[in-house]
Amino acid sequence: MSDLLLSVEQVEVVYHDVVTAVQGVNLTARAGQIVCLLGSNGAGKTTTLRAISGFIGLDHARVTGGRIVFAGEDIANAAPHICARAGIALVAERDKVFEQLSVRENLEIGMVAGKTGSQAAGGDRLDLKGIYRFFPELERLTGRQAGFLSGGERQMLAIGSALLTSPRLLLIDELSLGLAPVVVERLAAALTDIRDALGITILLVEQNANIALSIADYGFVMENGRIVLDGDAGRLLAHGDIQEFYLGQGAAAGERRSYRAVKQYARKRRWYG
Ligand SMILES: Nc1ncnc2c1ncn2[C@@H]1O[C@H](COP(=O)(O)OP(=O)(O)OP(=O)(O)O)[C@@H](O)[C@H]1O
Ligand SMILES: [Mg+2]
Incomplete structure (x- = not known):
């Protein structure tokens, strides 16, 4: 498949050299797709996203088997900055924003990171105005300290900062966690707009299958460190x-x-x- 952007092949991740968190995971994303990864607590979703973005190295974990092929290169166990430079951005489950900094300062960090980054996304580089088009709320809050944002605003800021690094692949861990349904719908709609406007690929981890499958093209279900089901989003929804x-x-x-x-x-x- 020529438009295959990400291919996770038989990946195994071990924490602290002893705890096997995921084993034999296979997962793919084609360019421009929204793909969701579903599963209950402890299934291995965060581990999988952090393996793809290189952050497991900070968690004392390693990919001990299989390959993570991104844009034709095996990036398993590459450092986070190498994965970022290749075009992968992670919106993490926790610690999404710099709480002491303003909204604008948070976004400027993304812009700096994007400039030192790569060939990542094709086309024009996004600027602050581009982010405010997707999230007008952030423009109104530009001087606000990020630590005082609501959960939904914080998620918008985290996604905006990640987009400013010009990723080809945006990984989002728990889009809806702790947010009101109306806010989740707003964020989900924004992700569809972002994908359509920028042509980037999105891999979304979610516990809310309904919302994830409603915007995704394809879904994977994980349990106990393995993929137990996958298919077109419409088929999975049914x-x-x-x-x-x-x-x-x-x-x-x-x-x-x-x-x-x-x-x-x-x-x-x-x-x-
Ligand atoms: N830092 C760590 N050290 C040791 N084991 C860990 C660590 N982080 C996660 N694990 C283990 O790896 C397994 C997968 O955890 P992971 O956080 O990837 O699951 P998850 O699907 O994201 O769960 P949740 O829905 O609760 O976020 C769990 O058994 C967990 O206990
Ligand atoms: Mg998790």
Whole structure:
């Protein structure tokens, strides 16, 4: 496939030389796609994104098997600045912004990083105005200290800063965590606009399958460090197991079952029901 931008092949990640967090993970993203990675707590989603962006090195973890091929180069275990220079930007689960700095200063850091960066995204480089077009809220908040932003504004700032590094691949860890549904919808719509306007590729980690699959082209479901299901977003959205596990149908309120258990249950039901 010529437009394959990212190919994670049989990747294994080990923390502190002892804890295997992901094993045999296969995942691909084609240029211009929005791809989502779903899965419950501890499945290995963050580990996978941090492996792709090189940050696992800071977490005392290593890729101990497989390859992470980005734009034709194996970048497994490359340092974060090498991955950034190649065109990969991560919006992390925590520590998204510099809290002591203003909104504008946070964005300027992204711009500086983008200038020392690469050939990354083709076409015109984004400037502050370009970011404000996607997120007009940030223009109104330009002098505000980032530590005082709401969760949604903070997420916009983190995405804006990442875009200013001119990435080809934008990785977002937990878009919706702790945010009100209306804010999540706003952010999801912005991601679609960003992809359409800039042609970049987005890999989104989410626990909210509904919102992720509504904007994604393709989805992967992870459990216990492995990919257990993947497919076109529309197909996954209609998939009975996904419906049952993530969208809560058939499960008692508050009950959190493993995807595998739901799958086995669903199989049995098909056989015996
Ligand atoms: N710094 C670390 N040291 C040791 N083990 C870790 C570390 N970070 C994560 N792990 C382990 O790796 C596994 C995968 O964790 P990871 O954070 O990647 O999952 P996740 O899918 O992002 O979960 P969540 O939805 O809770 O964010 C877990 O078993 C976790 O305990
Ligand atoms: Mg995580």
